[in-house]
Amino acid sequence: MKFENIKGSIVAMITPFHEDGSVNFEVLTELLERQIAEGTDGILTLGTTGEYPTMSHEEDASVVEHTIKVVNGRVPVIVGSGSNCTSTQLEKSIQYQDMGADALLLISPYYNKANPEGMYRHFAETADAVHIPCLLYNVPGRTGCSIPVSVVEKLSKHPNITGIKEASGDMSYAMKIAHCIGPDFALYSGNDDITLPLMSIGGSGVISVYANVMPAMCHQIVADYLGGNQAQALANHLKYLKLMNDLFIEVNPIPVKSAMNMMGLNVGPMRLPLCEMSEEHQAILRASLKEAGLL
Helix, strand or coil, X not given: CXXXXXXXXXXXXXXXXXXXXXXXXXXXHHHHHHHHHCCCCEEEECCHHHCHHHCCHHHHHHHHHHHHHHHCCCCCEEEXXXXXXXXXXXXXXXXXXXXXXXXXXXXXXXXXXCCHHHHHHHHHHHHHHCCCCEEEXXXXXXXXXXXXXXXXXHHCCCCCEEEEEECCCCHHHHHHHHHHCECCEEEEECCHHHHHHXXXXXXXXXXXXXXXXXXXXXXXXXXXXXCCCHHHHHHHHHHCHHHHHHCCCCCCCXXXXXXXHHCCCCCCCXXXXXXXXXXXXXXXXXXXXXXXXXX
């Protein structure tokens, strides 16, 4: 399925593991089928929520291959191919494109960072080398750097860069890049709690952690807002806002995987350096899930 600036809820998939830490492909199949059945508009694999930093290149490729096979064109599959090494990002992007990915998510270079020109080249050289759409990923809380507004403006004109996942949580930044939105460049919220505010300035939806837990509701909130029923979208957004926030009570994806295990979805443990939640936070999350009717 072609990715053409889709609108809606794109789930940032977790990666389920067996107790020994290996990827649980049986549960991954179940989770993907659940997402599609409940109306999710797109699948992102190998994002932050998927724990790709602790997975080998071979495991990454296996998860991508399995995801594309199971989804089988029913919704677009976006693959996180980003790296702080541009040559690695380029290699992975070409590999995932050849495996059948519909689009790629490219992160800003973390740890080593970059000046504005280096940041521009990091994205542009990858987008030049592939023929599927590329999304920028701005998440300074993870990377230690934000994509400069001037760089977003320049990249938004690249024919193969079709949007940005904006996960800074900074509405001022989002407002500064909102004028880049158009038929060829989309804005997606990377923070569930401000999906509606971002859509109010022209956003196309959300790349969501919360959708792992409530895929149908996440889809409905975005669909209602974009369909003109903003009052209903706001009512549901506020109703589940506490749960959205509690899914970040510890570093993502610890809470969302913990929540899914509490719900009986058997997604298994995290890989170190991520580990189980504190008992205090487990109690808070469990109460939030119960309040949302999920337990």
